[in-house]
Amino acid sequence: MDFLKGAKDFARNPLGIIALFISLIYGFASLLLDSAAEKLTEAERWPLIIFIVIFPMMVLVAFYKLVTKHHGKLYAPGDFKDDKSFLRTLSPEEQEVRLEKEVKESFGQTKTDHIGDLAESDNQGAHDRNNQDEREKRKEEYRRFRQELEKIETQVIDQIAEEHSAKAERNVGIGGTDANFDAFLSFDEDRFTFVEVKVLRSSTPAMTMLDRVLYNAVVADKFFESHFKLILAVVYYFEDDDLERVERFWRRKLSNCPANIELRFIPKSEIEDA
DSSP: OHHHHHHHHHTTSHHHHHHHHHHHHHHHHHHHHHHHTTTSOHHHHHHHHHHHHHHHHHHHHHHHHHHHHSGGGSSOGGGOSSGGGGEEEOOHHHHHHHHHHHHHHHHGGGOSSOTTHHHHHHHHOOSSHHHHHHHHHHHHHHHHHHHHHHHHHHHHHHHHHHHTTOOEEEEEEETTSSOEEEEEETTOSSSEEEEEEEEESSSSOOHHHHHHHHHHHHHHHHHTTTOEEEEEEEEEOSOGGGHHHHHHHHHHHHHTOSSOEEEEEEEHHHHHHO
16 A cells, blocks of 8 residues: 555656656565576576676666656656746757747848758758859858847847846756746746747838747747747847837737736947946
């Protein structure tokens, strides 16, 4: 009965189920070897001995990979004390994918073709010298913009964090959802405040960019039961004369979103001067 009660407690989360499974397998193997050792031949004994010796090392390797790569999936919701515990830092791979998406969304605004095709163009071969030079030039421009975007995000997040006298946690995801943001500001006990930085290189509508932000905001707002706020900072490269039309479009889209979103437009010149 005590074992069954303990097993029930273990089975409440994935980590406990794994521990229970390992204990049962290792226990049965040890019990079998102890009770039937005299009845087994030497050839039958050796596989059990090898298993008992190697199994702990296999478990160690498996747990190392789980803890370092998938630690967020080893706990049940009941293991967390409050909603903040569901915040997680994105893995380096997730951060790279996220940054690549943001660069493509912003950089692709002023390009007629998809920026993701740049790498594939090298495989097709260049028969024309001018075309080859143009591709290399665009790829270099893409790399420079990627570096510039990272600096802009860091600078804007630091400014907003300083404004709220808060500490910014960069590249955060929310529990098991696919919602993620550039930063989380831990200063408001009643509301979970996040920061998302976007860059507009031109005044043309950025539908994909905006739709992704709104989707993440809706998911997060539902997760935190409306105790959620997003500060959306949009850094724009174009002239202020075009800003009114762009801002009107963005605010109209945001007005249909149930989540609490504070929209800010920041000229690129302010970032450069700061």
